[in-house]
């Protein structure tokens with residue numbers, strides 16, 4: 351039986367998978383069951399930060415694997431403490447809660463914001479404003495936070511206490527804050543699943559000012575754009591704002607499950623023992639992997655992200671068959687004349703993996719993808735778009 355047949359019979363029917371089974375890889379090259387080679391511009395949805403099987407990353411992971419694989423949060427753990435210290439030093443945030451996924455990182459952020467609102471402004475100050483077209487996860491609460499009706503339909507009743515603002519409209523934020531008792535605004539600086547749209551600089555600056563004045567927390571969902579992908583360590587840094595809470599996951603550990611919620615000055619003491627927890631959260635292997643990833647996201651690595659990003663934007667802006675290019679750093683959305691699904695499957699046939707975001711083709715290459723491989727992939731993509 352082929353993997354795809356076993357999967358079809360035994361895996362819950364939640365994914366519309368591409369007809370492809372990936373079995374191994376190295377760097378930005380991956381191989382299917384038949385040994386066919388692909389240049390990977392998807393990195394497992396922005397997870398494999400340095401591609402497949404990066405030597406330094408493997409060394410960090412296996413060293414920790416040889417020591418202890420799990421401790422539980424009943425005890426102190428070295429990689430967990432050191433990763434939190436590193437993240438705080440690099441961001442100016444004050445404390446970190448570790449979990450296992452983006453949705454959980456957001457759940458922690460939402461719980462912290464609600465407790466802050468209730469403690470500071472009064473019991474009923476628990477409404478969280480999120481943006482239309484956002485994506486924050488698949489749990490019942492993060493689905494409620496997600497500002498897209500299509501995700502809500504089948505799962506009502508969802509968690510209450512979320513209202514949705516039009517992206518880039520301060521008027522909408524002000525209206526919702528007047529109509530509701532709000533504790534926070536949650537946003538992605540680049541909406542990923544919503545179509546790779548970056549928020550306006552002026553909007554985020556005005557939002558930050560409004561939030562400061564009204565004691566509304568800013569929660570940056572950096573699950574996808576975070577960890578170097580924007581060209582800065584976190585995407586909000588390219589906007590010059592300082593969120594009160596930052597959630598991240600996907601690329602943080604370079605291919606192992608992790609979620610992190612970074613708590614700033616205002617909320618650093620909001621949680622007290624017993625209020626939140628996770629069995630696997632802060633897992634030593636994941637944390638050792640993340641220490642390797644974060645410590646390598648230095649000036650040189652980030653300059654490399656910007657350089658690759660500029661190359662892709664320059665190549666695709668105005669290219670035949672390309673209608674628009676959006677995004678930031680190495681999180682790029684391309685609107686094509688041909689339907690995105692056709693472009694994606696033809697690229698796959700020709701050995702290039704790209705993914706979808708709404709009606710766009712999305713590219714999320716490894717931050718250190720070799721330029722020669724990137725050039726081949728972009729040329730193939732352009733040829734496919736031209737048809």
Ligand SMILES: *Cc1c(COP(=O)(O)O)cnc(C)c1O
Nearest residue numbers: 451452453485486487542573574
């Ligand atoms: C992927 C994603 C999530 C959900 O992360 P999971 O690890 O799948 O739970 C949340 N927010 C954003 C912005 C994402 O891109």
